[in-house]
Amino acid sequence: LLVMAGDDDEELNSAAEVYSCFRHIELLPGAKPHPGNVVESDCLATVDLPPAVFPLADSLPSEAVTEGRLSSLQLQGVLYACQRHRTLLPGGERAGFFIGDAAGVGKGRQIAAIILDSLARGRPRHLWLSVSPDLAQDARRDLLAIGCHARVIDGCRQLDRSATAFGLAKDCREGVLFNTYACLVSGGSGASRKTRLEQLIDWCSGDSAPAKFDGCLVLDECHRAKHFLPDAKEAANSKVAAAVIELQQRLPLARVVYCSATGVSELKNLAYMTRLGLWGPSRPFASFQDFRGLLERRGLAAAEMLAAELKATGVYVARGLSFRDAEFAIVDAPLTTGDIALYDSAAALWRRIHSSLLRACSLCRVRSPGQHLRSYWSAHQRFFLQLCLSLRVPAVLAEAKRALDIGLCPVLGLQSTGEAGLHASADLQSPSGFVSVCRHVCRQFLLSHFPAVSTLTGQPETWSSGERQRLLDELEACELPAGGLDLLIDGLGGPDDVAEMTGRRSRIIRCKGRGGFRLESRYAESGDAQSVNASERQRFMAGQKLAAVISDAASTGISLHADPGCANTRRRVHVTAELPWSAEKAVQQLGRTHRSGQSSGPVYRLVCLDLAGERRFCSGVAKRLQTLGALTKADRRAALVGDLGHLNCDTGRGRAALRRLYQYTAAGRLLRGVSLPEVFDGEVSTEQEGVRRLQACLLDMDIFERLAEPSGKCRLRDGETGSVNRFLNRLLGLPVAEQACLFRYFLAACGLEPAPGFGPADAASPSSPLAASATADDDCLAELRADSIRLVSPPAEAFQQSCLPAGLLSRQVTAVTLEITRRLRRRQPHQSQQRTPQRTVTERLTLLCGSVLPLLPALEACLAANWAALRGLPASRRRLRFLRARVDADSEADPDAAGGSRRFVGLRFPAALLRAAEAELGRRRLLAQQAEAASGPTAASAAAGAAKEEAVAPVDERLKRRATTAPPTIRSFFAPAAAAPSPSPSPVHAAAASKRKSCGAAAAAPSPAKQARISDLFAARQPDESVCPNCDKQLPASVRPRDHWAVCLVVGASGPAGAEPKQEKLDRDAA
Structure with missing residues (x-):
């Protein structure tokens, strides 16, 4: 069976067809499978990584592998990252690697293992960039988890504190050095005034x-570096993205690791990944454009x-946790009569603001009213977004309280906090x-963007001001209504019962007992x-608080899942x-409660109001998730977690339906086939009345404009x-x-039941066994041919009786869709016989x-040069098109392969032009060789040549031992003595021991009880008692307790009480 799908198909496939289980491969001896159900997108699962040749086992501690601290999945990402870093691109830069694993897989440990490998091979400095300084603790945790004790420097501020006159x-x-992306674009401090970069x-x-x-150079959560286009103006590009690109240019040999579950949601956001080697010198694409x-x-x-x-070339891996244990549901939040009245009054207010704004711009002679209108629609969207959030609060609280009642932990996710409105309030x-x-958003627009001063005179305009x-x-x-965040926290018991993880600095809370409200600073205890x-x-993970609220500020990097290692193991x-x-923020937020090693999968509840406009937010995110799945998972359906897929209205069918809606409404007609009672809920009896109602809506939305003629007609703007x-x-x-x-009319224009217009996937097809094989040449051209074809059903009668003359018959199906059929020229089978499942179509396909x-550039040039040779083919067969194909094995031809299938992702290319394509590729290769020969063997040409492989740096056992050994602390002296023989003492230590022996000092180590007491005293920073807790001697006033302890605790006993200061100094130096 050969199943094909392209970029224009629409389908609905089950999750089983989108994902494949990740296969455990023991890359290193004793490697353990990953703790959790891991899946890979179906298309990526069909692609094999190149052979693994990097000696990773030499640099990692064996217990990190055998004890499962690094699973086989994580070892795969580490190994191929280190292997990729051996490659130098044609431009001389070191190649980078992209870890695109989903949230919760364990990207932090993979980064830590990559750093540990470099430390063991003699590279002592590494830069780790992320989104929040708070994630430095997670970086330390990941390093320690695999046995790496490298020092983590907490950003540029710690560098500032450690700076001295000598460096x-x-x-x-x-x-x-752990730093944030925000620090990259900040100014310098200190006398040098260097920038942070x-x-x-x-x-x-x-x-x-x-x-x-x-x-x-680790770019963790690298999606923060998006929004950069090389040909755009500097103001249009993100400063963070520009700084990341400059950092990679200034450090050409750095081992770059791009790490994010949402690295690219759109193709234009790929510009900062310059080290992937997709464009540049000696590449098929000269530039990112x-x-x-x-x-x-x-x-x-x-x-x-x-x-x-990218995966096939060893540049990219993307695995994700299966949502098999998770549950999804969309919760409808009904609107009460009071909610509807409130919403309608707010809509009327904004319609009046719009009409008044247009008149004020005219009276004040505003030169660019379009800027005021853009500000209006921006504030308009923010207002209704916050209003919808506040109206969802009762349904959200009901879900949260229901979860608490049955022993679960609710985690409430939102994006904004509304803190700006709090600080703008007058009665703080x-x-x-x-x-x-909502009130703050509207007030701020009126005060900042509603024109009230004439641009000609500079004086207040009377009508506009009034x-x-x-x-x-x-x-x-x-x-x-009040802000949604405050209502949610207050409804669940207040700050004492709800863990708030947001970015706001202060909040208003309800005073318990005496009533009223007060302003509270969230930084009173911690400071930031x-x-x-x-x-x-x-507190949430320990079970002290059983509900949590997270915003965009806390939607990246943190883990809130049911961790078996924490006290709070309730299901989330x-x-x-x-x-x-x-889409990036949606995936990041959903991934906070779904992580590896969780005791139970989360339950996801998406609360949507019974409001047509709510479809906008669900549709927009569903579309972005669809695109994100295509770019980061090789399958656009892969990011559509749960039931979000069917919410996408922004499809080809949706856009075409909207254009038809505009066209017919402007012409004063309704689309054919539209049921007036269903669309207008029985409130409209005639077509003209329905059209007038639709036109009024589109006029209020500023999509239509009314014509000046007396007829009162309107047209599309x-x-x-x-x-x-x-x-x-x-x-x-x-x-x-x-x-x-x-909105009902829009759905009717889409076809009453809007199909989920997702892109190409494996389309349904009748079962027709087909054995296929693929052969490839040096230029990676492969032709998929059928080796055997078996008849599975008798062919239908193609011609039975002539019914001339012939002709065309057309009948109107809808207002704009015509169905054209051939007039009967013979006796034909019944329609049901024509569409019987036994009918097969055999087609030769070249991928x-x-x-x-x-x-691609060479293939496009070949196609353009030989366009005339394809004149007999249909237009769809004369263009390049990416397809996915699945070939099911023939059980009779190959019994061993029965039930299996092979999947291919490739470019459909006309078979007649394969020879011409080979010739074009050979011509381009010859031109490149001639250009290189003409340039001569200069250093520049050598650097711009083909990619080169560096030799693997050997592991330095001393550096490896240093990186995997904890630095000594005061607690290290109280640890039990190791069984291995200790090294010979230095002369200074030997002399000190001899002096103590001559003074009659005991050699016994402190007892366990004394060790515990000493440890507690040092932990409390109180080593100042006059009686030594080790030797129980009363110390004279001339001896400082700290000086005595420094010798007594290290050696095991002290010298005589009241020893001379010189003797104690010698003892301290020896210690």
Whole structure:
């Protein structure tokens, strides 16, 4: 059976067809499987990694492997990262590696093992970038978990504190420098006034040049470096992305590790990954613009091919935890009569603000009213987003309380906190209640963006100033709900019962007992948000608080799962109160409660209001998750966790339906086949009345504009292209009944039941056994041919009786869709016989598999040059198209392979042009060789040549032992003596021991009871007692207790009480 799918198909496949179980491979002796159900996208599972040849076992402690501290899955990522770092790209930079594992798999331990390998091979300095300084504790935990005791330097501030007149302190010159992306773009401090980026580069280079730094450059949570386009203006690019790119350019030999579960949600966000070797000198794509342009024309299927090719070349791995143990459900939150009245009054207020804004811009002679309108729609969206969050609170609280009642732990996820509205409130000293975030958003827009001063005279415009004040008074009169975060915490018992992990600095809480409200600082105990969030997380994991609230500030890096190693092992119920627009943030938030080694999988609850405009947020995230799955998992369905898939309206079918809706509504007609009672809920009896109602809605949404002629007709505004996102955004501003009416009409335009328009996947097909084989040549061109074809059913009668003359028959099916059929020319089987499952279609298919992307420019040139030779083929067969194919084995031809299947991801290419493609590739290769020969054997040409492999650096056992041995502390002296013989004492130690022996000092070690007491005293920092707890001697006033202890505790006994200071100094030096 050969099943094909392309980039224009629509299908709905089960999760079993999207994921495959990860296969445990024992790369190192004694490696253990990963603790958890791990899966890999179906397309990536069909691609094998290159052979593993890197000697990783030499640098890692054997117990880290045999005890399962590093699972086979994690060892695979570490090994291929180290193996990839041996490659030098044609431009001279060291190649990088991309760990795209999903949240909870254990990317931190993989990073720690990569760093440990470099430490053992003589590379002492490494830079680890992440999103929050609080994650430095997680970095230390991951390093210690695998037995690595490298020093973790806590950012540039610790470097500043350790700076002296002679340079950095010794303990900060080497180790792992943990820093944040925000620090990359901040200014310098101190006398030198170097930028933080310069400070980091200086630390990495040490005493040598930056170009020689070959340590690890870890870009953890690297999705923070997106939003960079080389051809865009500097203001349009992200400063963090520009700094990350500059850092990679200044450190060309750094071992770059890109690490994120959501590294690229769109192809344009790939620009910062310069070390993947996809574009640059001596590459098929000279620049990122060429690379992006070619792949974007091919659609999402090309992105799937890219992910599969990166894995095949050993550049990328992406595994994820199975959601087999998780549960998903969408919870409908009904609106009460009061909620509907509140929403309709808010919508009416914003319609009045819109009309007043247009008139004020005209009266004040505003030169660019479009800027005011953009600010209006931005504030409009934020207002209704916060209003919807507040209206969801009762349903969210009901889910959370239900979870607590049955012994589960609710985790409430949202994005914003509304703190700006809190600080803008006038009565912070004696608040009368929780602050309404909606009111703050609207007030801020009116005060900042509503024009009230004439641009010609510079004087206040009378009507505009008065109208703004009238709108402010109307806003104050509206009964708007309080912020969703405050309502959620208060509804679950307040801060004493809810662990809040957000980024806000202060909050209003209810005073228990005496009533009222007061303002409270969240930093009163810890001093900063990171420490507060870490403390709150510890209380939640310890079971001291059984409910948690997380925002965008705490949605990356932290773990809130049911960890068997913590006291709170209750199953988590993750209630998504506010779904983010960004796919990266959605995946990060959902991954907080789903991690490796959990005792139970989470229960996900997505709360949606019974409001048509709510579809916008679910649809937008579903579309981004779909794209994210294609780019990071080689299958666009892979990121659509749970039931979010069917919420996507932004498809080809949805956009076409919206354009038809606009076209017919502007013309004063309804789409054919639309049922008036179903769309308008029985409130409209005639078509013209329904059209007028739809036109009024689109006019309020500023998508239509009314014509000046007396007929009162309206038309689509210039620039409206049928954006589903804009339509659903502005739909939120309509009254509840109008939203429902217009959205039902939109669904009717989509075909009544909107199909989940996801892209290519394995389409359904009748079972037809087909044995296939693939052969490849040096240029990675492969042709998939059928070796045997077996008849599975008799062919249907193709021709029975002539019924000439022939002709065409057309009948109108819908208003814009025509079905054209051939007139009967013969007796034909019944339609059911034509569509019987036994009918088969045999077609020869040529796929180019393997590393195809580098060949795309040559293949396109070959296709353009030989277009005339394909004139007889259908148009769909004359263009390049990425396909996925599944070949099921023939049980009769190959009994051993019965039930198995092989999957291919490749580029469909006309078979007639294979020879021409080989000739074009040979011609380009010859031109490249001639250009290289003409340039001569210069150093520049040698650097720009083919990629080179470095030799593996040997492991230094001394450095390995140093990296895997804990540094000595005061507690180290109280540990039991090791069984191994101790090394010979130095002359100084021997002399000190001889003097003690001559003084009659005892040689016995402290007893266990004394050891415990001494340890407690040192832990409490109180080694100042006049009686030594080891030798029980009364110390004279001339001897400091600390001096006596330094000798007595190390040697095992002290000399005579009251020894001379010189003797004690010698003893201290020996210790």
